[in-house]
Amino acid sequence: MISLNRSSFLSNSGVNGSGINAQRQTRRPLAYVRIVASRSNQDQKGRATSERSSGVLVESTLKEMKDHTPSTPVGVDPDCAVGGGVKDVYGEDRATEDQLVTPWTVSVASGYSLLRDPHHNKGLAFSEKERDAHYLRGLLPPTVVSHDLQVKKMMHNIRQYQVPLQKYMAMMDLQEMNERLFYKLLMENVEELLPVVYTPTVGEACQKYGSIFRRPQGLFISLKEKGRILEVLKNWPERNIQVIVVTDGERILGLGDLGCQGMGIPVGKLSLYTALGGVRPSACLPVTIDVGTNNEKLLNDEFYIGLRQRRATGQEYAELLHEFMTAVKQNYGEKVLIQFEDFANHNAFDLLEKYGTTHLVFNDDIQGTASVVLAGLVAAQKLVGGTLADHRFLFLGAGEAGTGIAELIALEMSKQTGVPLEETRKNIWLVDSKGLIVSSRKESLQHFKKPWAHEHEPVKELVDAIKSIKPTVLIGTSGVGKTFTKEVVETVAALNKKPIILALSNPTSQSECTAEEAYTWSQGRAIFASGSPFAPVEYGGKVYVPGQANNAYIFPGLGLGLIMSGAIRVHDDMLLAASEALAAQVTQEIYDKGLIFPPFANIRKISAHIAANVAAKAYELGLATRLPQPDDLVKYAESCMYSPAYRHYR
Numbered sequence: 001m002i003s004l005n006r007s008s009f010l011s012n013s014g015v016n017g018s019g020i021n022a023q024r025q026t027r028r029p030l031a032y033v034r035i036v037a038s039r040s041n042q043d044q045k046g047r048a049t050s051e052r053s054s055g056v057l058v059e060s061t062l063k064e065m066k067d068h069t070p071s072t073p074v075g076v077d078p079d080c081a082v083g084g085g086v087k088d089v090y091g092e093d094r095a096t097e098d099q100l101v102t103p104w105t106v107s108v109a110s111g112y113s114l115l116r117d118p119h120h121n122k123g124l125a126f127s128e129k130e131r132d133a134h135y136l137r138g139l140l141p142p143t144v145v146s147h148d149l150q151v152k153k154m155m156h157n158i159r160q161y162q163v164p165l166q167k168y169m170a171m172m173d174l175q176e177m178n179e180r181l182f183y184k185l186l187m188e189n190v191e192e193l194l195p196v197v198y199t200p201t202v203g204e205a206c207q208k209y210g211s212i213f214r215r216p217q218g219l220f221i222s223l224k225e226k227g228r229i230l231e232v233l234k235n236w237p238e239r240n241i242q243v244i245v246v247t248d249g250e251r252i253l254g255l256g257d258l259g260c261q262g263m264g265i266p267v268g269k270l271s272l273y274t275a276l277g278g279v280r281p282s283a284c285l286p287v288t289i290d291v292g293t294n295n296e297k298l299l300n301d302e303f304y305i306g307l308r309q310r311r312a313t314g315q316e317y318a319e320l321l322h323e324f325m326t327a328v329k330q331n332y333g334e335k336v337l338i339q340f341e342d343f344a345n346h347n348a349f350d351l352l353e354k355y356g357t358t359h360l361v362f363n364d365d366i367q368g369t370a371s372v373v374l375a376g377l378v379a380a381q382k383l384v385g386g387t388l389a390d391h392r393f394l395f396l397g398a399g400e401a402g403t404g405i406a407e408l409i410a411l412e413m414s415k416q417t418g419v420p421l422e423e424t425r426k427n428i429w430l431v432d433s434k435g436l437i438v439s440s441r442k443e444s445l446q447h448f449k450k451p452w453a454h455e456h457e458p459v460k461e462l463v464d465a466i467k468s469i470k471p472t473v474l475i476g477t478s479g480v481g482k483t484f485t486k487e488v489v490e491t492v493a494a495l496n497k498k499p500i501i502l503a504l505s506n507p508t509s510q511s512e513c514t515a516e517e518a519y520t521w522s523q524g525r526a527i528f529a530s531g532s533p534f535a536p537v538e539y540g541g542k543v544y545v546p547g548q549a550n551n552a553y554i555f556p557g558l559g560l561g562l563i564m565s566g567a568i569r570v571h572d573d574m575l576l577a578a579s580e581a582l583a584a585q586v587t588q589e590i591y592d593k594g595l596i597f598p599p600f601a602n603i604r605k606i607s608a609h610i611a612a613n614v615a616a617k618a619y620e621l622g623l624a625t626r627l628p629q630p631d632d633l634v635k636y637a638e639s640c641m642y643s644p645a646y647r648h649y650r
């Protein structure tokens with residue numbers, strides 16, 4: 001057992017005595033913490049038990065401990081960097097009184113337990129020396145292989161599966177078996193594996209989550225836990241959490257209410273925080289709030305894993321959410337980032353407004369999506385000429401994504417031109433399930449739609465709205481597949497030499513149209529991107545490569561920028577800064593392919609630039625607490641990023 005036991009180490013060693021005062025004195029460079037080895041198992045709470053032998057040290061961990069300066073904050077993943085409730089990764093005090101009196105231990109098992117510990121397991125990559133030192137002899141076949149060969153083998157295995165859900169399950173199994181191999185695989189094959197761990201396959205995984213559930217990958221907080229959420233948070237094995245992605249499962253992609261089974265979404269989003277944004281895995285916490293589901297199919301499904309009741313609403317819902325938000329701040333401090341994900345719009349806007357002034361929060365569906373789409377539209381100007389202000393925008397879908405994007409476009413146009421926001425909004429039109437949003441509907445509209453109720457006669461059908469508004473940009477955020485019909489696409493294409501068509505709804509089944517439809521019906525003239533990926537399309541002897549307009553471009557870098565600057569609030573200008581950084585990554589070579597987004601293969605570099613821009617904005621706005629500001633924020637962001645390279649144990 002390699003064990004790192006902060007409280008008992010101090011008392012055992014007799015260095016500082018015991019009790020709260022002694023533990024307060026543990027606020028010192030982590031390099032002083034002794035790591036001891038043991039063959040023993042852990043007790044039920046994961047604390048080291050008996051039979052300690054000395055001298056086993058994680059070499060790179062020790063180095064990281066020595067290098068434990070603000071220049072390596074976010075991605076470093078030494079066992080000790082989780083801080084024991086004493087230090088955060090920046091070496092700052094994060095401990096609450098409660099944490100200080102609660103002894104706990106971080107342990108790295110050896111022997112059979114080591115092979116079953118996903119954070120430290122290296123499988124066949126354990127060296128001969130490691131096998132001797134850590135009681136692994138006989139537990140592994142004799143071959144020692146490299147990390148690279150493991151990646152090659154896993155990719156080979158995953159490619160054998162024909163069914164996407166099988167690939168998803170293989171990836172989840174790998175994450176549970178060998179975390180560093182999972183991330184290396186994902187990072188080195190991001191374009192191939194993104195559709196497996198993220199949209200579209202994650203949608204199917206959520207629909208079947210009850211059947212495929214194997215091990216906890218995040219925290220389930222249900223109405224049963226009301227009054228005890230702080231206690232529940234403490235059950236999570238990691239202490240130094242920096243990002244939480246939370247859903248209540250009511251609007252999972254375009255698939256609707258999946259209740260507790262929405263857990264696949266926070267899990268997937270957070271694996272992208274690590275793979276795409278370099279936030280270390282142990283700092284990420286997926287949470288699903290279970291207040292029931294209105295999905296009759298799930299309520300009647302014997303394999304459903306959530307509360308079997310209809311959704312709590314009103315005060316009961318608000319109280320549970322408030323308890324959660326309060327407990328998070330109490331347990332992890334005010335700099336933990338909370339990303340709201342896939343809430344239904346009747347809660348999403350209110351939660352964002354309520355907690356936006358007290359917590360470090362953003363709503364990915366409203367704000368992350370807005371930032372990525374704005375970047376694509378800014379980049380598209382290189383292909384179509386002109387500026388944003390030259391365009392008329394029409395959305396199908398006026399919910400979180402639609403109105404979120406609309407507002408950020410209007411804001412950017414207002415900044416670019418100096419025209420007041422109320423005026424720039426007039427270039428943007430939205431259609432919801434009842435037709436075009438117009439002033440005569442204003443009284444009955446939800447609050448987030450009201451700014452878009454312009455003067456116009458009522459129009460029911462999208463195609464009629466297109467004929468009347470004459471948009472240059474058509475954006476689908478309806479969550480309903482096949483709504484960009486042949487007639488719709490042809491009508492937009494007839495109005496524009498290069499129509500910009502974005503079918504953002506996820507997963508693939510809900511996409512407003514396919515890439516093939518967009519290119520074919522526009523005779524190859526559309527500048528097209530979709531929320532879920534489509535394969536290249538051949539049309540008229542030419543190959544068209546569709547782009548993917550997904551908030552996955554933004555949230556990992558945005559989150560990294562917020563964390564590395566110690567930001568305490570998210571500001572709209574940070575979304576604009578993220579957008580600007582993403583658009584700047586679109587090179588001439590990418591434009592030459594007709595694309596408006598850079599390839600995901602470059603995402604770590606893109607995320608570093610987004611993070612740097614976001615952090616710079618946080619400093620400029622006085623919202624950053626990590627001082628002094630680093631000179632080169634891009635380099636700093638890169639230096640913060642988690643690497644999945646194996647560590648050496650001796």
Ligand SMILES: NC(=O)C1=CN([C@@H]2O[C@H](COP(=O)(O)OP(=O)(O)OC[C@H]3O[C@@H](n4cnc5c(N)ncnc54)[C@H](OP(=O)(O)O)[C@@H]3O)[C@@H](O)[C@H]2O)C=CC1
Binds near residue numbers: 400434550
């Ligand atoms: N690519 C990306 O990065 C992202 C994609 N999305 C996708 O966007 C979609 C919508 O998400 P979100 O905005 O959060 O959902 P919301 O539920 O907030 O909004 C959906 C909107 O679509 C409207 N709508 C539904 N059916 C129709 C229809 N047949 N015709 C016209 N309008 C219709 C609704 O109308 P009404 O208001 O009248 O009910 C509502 O305004 C989802 O599929 C989601 O996966 C979301 C975030 C990011």
Ligand SMILES: CC(=O)C(=O)O
Binds near residue numbers: 252364505506550
């Ligand atoms: C991508 C995303 O966040 C969604 O479809 O909800």
Ligand SMILES: [Mg+2]
Binds near residue numbers: 253341
């Ligand atoms: Mg979402």
